[in-house]
Amino acid sequence: MVFAITFEGMKYIEVFDQDGLKAMKISEQEAPKNSDFEVKIAVYAVGVNRADILQRLGKYPVPEGVSPTLGLEVAGEIVAIGCQVQGFKKGDRVMALLAGGGYAQFTVVDYRLLMPIPKHLDYIQAAGIPEVFLTAYQTLFILGGVRPKEQVLIHAGASGVGTAAIQLAHVWGAQVSITAGSDEKVRFCEKLGADKAYNYKTQSWSALVWEDTEGKGIDVILDCVGGDYVEKNIDCAAFDGRIVLIGFMANARAQEINLAKILQKRIVLKGSTLRARSLAYKSDLINSFNRDFKAAWATKELKPIIDQVLPWELADQAHQRMKQNLNKGKIILTIS
Ligand SMILES: NC(=O)c1ccc[n+]([C@@H]2O[C@H](COP(=O)([O-])OP(=O)(O)OC[C@H]3O[C@@H](n4cnc5c(N)ncnc54)[C@H](OP(=O)(O)O)[C@@H]3O)[C@@H](O)[C@H]2O)c1
Structure with missing residues (x-):
């Protein structure tokens, strides 16, 4: 008996060493095959994240068992489906939260990490949703426990995560303050729903926040900066304030922390990375996100904020733009 060996190739973005630098090029490899609980997606658009840049430089280890290809959030069409998949079918337009493998023509993902694309959004817009909206939701609501009318402070307000967090907190009825690194970004965040916005390069945001909240302070802080922001x-x-650390773009080490203030104000300091969480956790997160915010997509109170759309041949240009802190919202790569 002769068995036919089927090889389905696909293009993907490969990271390789070139003159001591980590360069990227479009290469070919075998397309992934979906298991019983997975779907195979023809990827039409992928969102760029800070994590991609770190991973490319070898500074963000890929979790075990995950594709080493870059890319944490995609939008596309289901082209194959495992026998245990429920609620989705071939041809569905979906967006997916990935732990890796998005910078490719095809990717596979457990069906519990899929979300249908809202009807009025295209693939490009949808690719700017899963990683940043779920991270912002997890940080503010699951870890931070934001309640309506509470004070929220979002650092890097114009980032992908920041633009999602501003909208979620605003729709929830919280009072939103943000920090950003230019007056242009400050105005941008105000238009998105921030009630107060501070340019951290020209203003002492911590003192101003205290004054502007009339000495009550902030209930939930989303911090991806670290370093001296911690202090x-x-x-x-505020008293019983929750500070949630999801990154350390300035510094992973913080000095001059006065522990007495943590005790006196009963502050909770937490940290998290979404990528390393279990399938069950991520699946529950998606379900709660849909429960709390699905309607807000339909009413267009929530929208993905797209900074630039580039063909994936220009992935390096996209990374450079992000590295230089030029983006406001998401950079999306289209895949052909
Ligand atoms: N833990 C998790 O699960 C998780 C998941 C997703 C993302 N993240 C983290 O969330 C952050 C935002 O990610 P993203 O992809 O949305 O980023 P992004 O769109 O690239 O935006 C990052 C922004 O942060 C600001 N920034 C950079 N360095 C800074 C510094 N030293 N001090 C103050 N602000 C600085 C810059 O804006 P300005 O011009 O305003 O300075 C920059 O544009 C990253 O740290 C990322 O690693 C964490």
Whole structure:
């Protein structure tokens, strides 16, 4: 008996060493095959994230068992489906939260990490949703426990995660403050729903936040900066404030922390990375996100904020733009 060996190739973005730098090029490899609980997606658009840049530089280890290809969020069409998949079928337009493998023509993902694309959104817009909206939702609501009318402070307000967090907190009825690195970004965030916005390069945001909240402080802080922000976060946190760390773009180490203030104000300091969470956790997160915010997509109160759309041949240009902190919202790569 002769068995036919089927090889289905696909293009993907390969990271390789070139003159001591980590370069990227479009290469070919075998397309992934979906298992019983997975779907195979023809990827039409992929969102660019800070994590992609870190991974490319070898500074963000890929979780075990995950595709080493870059890319944490995609939008596309289901082209194959496992026998245990429920609620989705071939031809469905979906967006997916990935732990890797998005910079490719095809990717496979467990069906519990899929979301249908809202009817009025195209693939490009949808690719800017899963990673940043789910991260912002997890940080503010699951870990931060934001309640309506509470004070929220979002650092890097114009980032992909920041633009999602501003909208979610605003729709929830919280009072939103943000920090950003230019007056242009400050105005941009105000238009998105921030009630107060501070340019951290020209203003002492921690003292101003304290004044502007009339000495009550902030209930939930989303911090992806770290370094000396930790001390300032503690300074402007309210009694029973929750500070959630999801990154350390300035510095992974913080000095000058006054522990007495944490005790006196009963502050909770938490940290999390979404990528490393279990399938069950991510699946529950998606379900709660849909429960709380699905309607807000339909009413267009929530929208993905797209900074630039580039063909994937220009992935390096997209990374450079992000590295230089030029983007406001998401950069999306289209895949052909
Ligand atoms: N833990 C998790 O699960 C998780 C998941 C997703 C993302 N993240 C983290 O969330 C952050 C945002 O990700 P993203 O993809 O949305 O990023 P992004 O769109 O690239 O935006 C990042 C922004 O942060 C600001 N920034 C950079 N360095 C800074 C510094 N030293 N001090 C103050 N602000 C600085 C810049 O804006 P300005 O011009 O305003 O300075 C920059 O544009 C990253 O740290 C990322 O690693 C964490």
